Amino acid sequence: MQATQRETAVSIPLTPTRSDLYWRRIFNKYDRDNDGRISYVELKNIIESREYDHDLPDNVVEKIMALADRDNSGYLEFAEFVEMMHNPALKAVFGHFVARYVHSIIPHRGPIDTTVRTRSKAVFTYTDGTYEEEYSCWPPAISMIIISLVEIVLFCYDEAQGKTAATGPIAKLFLYNPRKRHEAWRFLTYMLVHVNVVHLLVNLLVQLFLGVPLEMVHKWWRVVLVYLAGVAAGSLATSLADPKVYLAGASGGVYALITAHIATIIMNWAEMEFAIIQLLVFVLLAGVDVGTAVYDRYWKQTQQNIGYVAHLGGAVAGLLVGIGVLRNLEKRKWEKRLWWAAVILYFSLMIAGILANIFWESRFL
Known part of the structure; x- marks a missing residue:
């Protein structure tokens, strides 16, 4: 009929x-x-x-x-x-x-x-799918650009003072030093300090290529929350796992952006074209870095100045906070349960990390 x-x-x-x-x-x-x-x-x-x-x-x-x-x-x-x-x-x-x-x-x-x-x-x-249709240039995606410009300006200032390898006045004030945990701003501001030009450029390129597309769909404040959550988780985790390591660089935030893409793929699976391919790419990218870190440290026992624990902490935070704050275009029952699990797990880990950094004094002797 x-x-x-x-x-x-x-x-x-x-x-x-x-x-x-x-x-x-x-x-x-x-x-x-x-x-x-x-x-x-x-x-x-x-x-x-x-x-x-x-x-x-x-x-x-x-x-x-x-x-x-x-x-x-x-x-x-x-x-x-x-x-x-x-x-x-x-x-x-x-x-x-x-x-x-x-x-x-x-x-x-x-x-x-x-x-x-x-x-x-x-x-x-x-466009390709419901998710792709959400890309918009208004409001302009500029938060990652602004953060990147601040990082460039501060790096150039220290370089102009003739201070390299994160030894300038800005670096001394902003980098994360476990022995100065009472200066709480350092848990975040270390993201603005970089050791050399290569270190700076790599972080800038990755955070711009990954952050700007996220902003175009999820808006700036959600992406900034994910980024800062990764930065904070990176310093908290490094402080406990490697209490003698100083931190400089935006790697915690960068890895949060990587796993935030994984989070949005999971939560918008049905609305996104080629979701499985995108998921595999980001999982492979994060997996190779973590695998390399574990191999270098525990098998080859190589001494490096790379904060892999910050990478891992930022990646975990990016995944959990991404599930919690990034847009979910069509909510399903299992996604609501996953949302609650991610939020509870994130706050549990962060509270535990903060309390350990405050009260576990013997760890930092």
Whole structure:
């Protein structure tokens, strides 16, 4: 059985299909009050949601509503919503949703940038998945850029004083020294101090390449929380595991960003294209570094000035805090349980680390 309306109407099968499930997910996303209908305001939110468009005038939205609202109820029922998305007259407005549906139905190899053309005129392009559609340049992703600029300025200041290898006035004030744990700012400010140019450049490149994409989806404050959580966890863990080691560099925060990507892949698995490939890449990246550290220290017994414990502490914090604060586009029951587990475990580890650094005096003798 099928219900058909006018020449431009689409047939809606009564048996749920993959098309129905796709449109139902989009419909529910913009049905903000969950009343089973799309209002005028909700329709306007759909139209203005595309990051590459400016706001449309109200009269344009009114015309679209009038065209799609077949029963003149002032709302779009689900069937009217699906018909609107398929209406050829509205492809220029809603084409990105249609293209994503076609992209999800037709498998392809590698990323595709497709432009659908009507009468030799480009109509729309699309992104890969629900998660990828959330990328936005507004507000601009500048928090990692600002942190990087501060690190560069402070490094150049010490270099201008003729002090290298983290021996300048800024480095002496900011690096983490286990014997000066009472100067609590050092648990965070060591991230601003670097030993040499290579040390600085490596951290800058990684935190910019990993941090900026996260900001474009999750906004700056979430990414800064993850970054600082990794920095703090790195110094707390190093203080307990290697109490004679001084810390300089942003590696704790950098590794937090690496595992934050793993966290967002886990929490947005169904909404992300090629999630398994992305997960394997980040797990491999973190695993190689940890494996190298364990091999060098416990098998080769090599003495190095690399704070691998800070890497590990930052990675654990990035994963747990990433699960806790980064955006989860569609919440599922198991994800809620994972969220609680991550939050409880993170605060338990941090409280234990803080208390140990305060009261375990014999560890630092």
